[in-house]
Amino acid sequence: MKKHNFNAGPSILPREVIEKTAQAVLDFNGSGLSIMEISHRAKDFQPVVDEAVALFKELLNIPEGYSVLFLGGGASLEFCMIPYNFLEKKAAYLNTGVWAKKAMKEAKAFGEVVEVASSAEATYTYIPKDYTVPADADYFHVTTNNTIYGTELHEDLDSPVPMIADMSSDIFSRPIDVSKYICIYGGAQKNLAPAGVTFVIVKNDALGKVSRYIPTMLNYQTHVDGGSMFNTPPVLPIYAALQTLRWIKANGGVAEMQRRAKEKADMLYAEIDRNKMFRGTVTDKADRSYMNICFVMNDEYKELEADFMKFATERGMVGIKGHRSVGGFRASCYNAMPKESVQALIDCMQEFEKLH
């Protein structure tokens, strides 16, 4: 049976990326060696990093003066590296979910943290709009897509101070104005690569401004200077990321990824709104994520939730269970998700409705 992979992360990758990576695991560049058994300093591997960096810059239209890094540690380590490297006195955070809250928690160890707004009281079902970012903050941190709650900032915000963004789950799903940010980071395992590599886009001249000592490995400057090769980087995930970047380019770039994402999301939200058994959980429709589509069963059908899960699973749907903190369902529709899989989920919802 065909599987439709709606996993939230690690998640679906283009088939071609998986095949090319599998090929390199068997024989990298005709070398007779696996990509898993060569040095990261091998002359064949440097071009992999160089091309991945170049494609990041090209696809996201990154201006001069920024570096692209591939690190370990996940987005969660960045929650600590961000304030280590950028927080001198005060930082502003928008609290839009568990990830934002975790980022804020780390920052509090380094200086004053201003929570400009929070939707915690409403289980993060919307993104706050009315707030003021203090003009004397070192940076304003946002989570552009809230993977667990299914809310998303579809455009870059305006801010009186430089922004920093966790884009773990929506990177390469829309064009971004990188010049508004001094740092953009994320775990690659949602929309780019298998788990194990973290991407960081950092503005070079924003570094070196804090007065504290920064441990070598946590200092972005180390990795800028070392070209992500200060120590051994995650070689295999970087190789896979390169294949995804090539795939995005060949498929029309981030503007086309955005068009496809909106098309898929519109289809599924239309069904959620139409179907009498379901409702979306995000209260402000403008905040609905294109990447993680969250919905629950309407109150009168609540007891059928497990039945629908079983029904959908029997028809090949994978990973549609909502995060444990939200419940219900979450269909993650990252770049690699084909429209046909979204249609298959919609068909399930319609068939299930007919049965009841």
Ligand SMILES: *Cc1c(COP(=O)(O)O)cnc(C)c1O
């Ligand atoms: C998954 C996720 C994280 C955590 O990423 P790790 O790489 O597991 O640390 C952080 N932020 C967002 C928005 C995420 O979706």
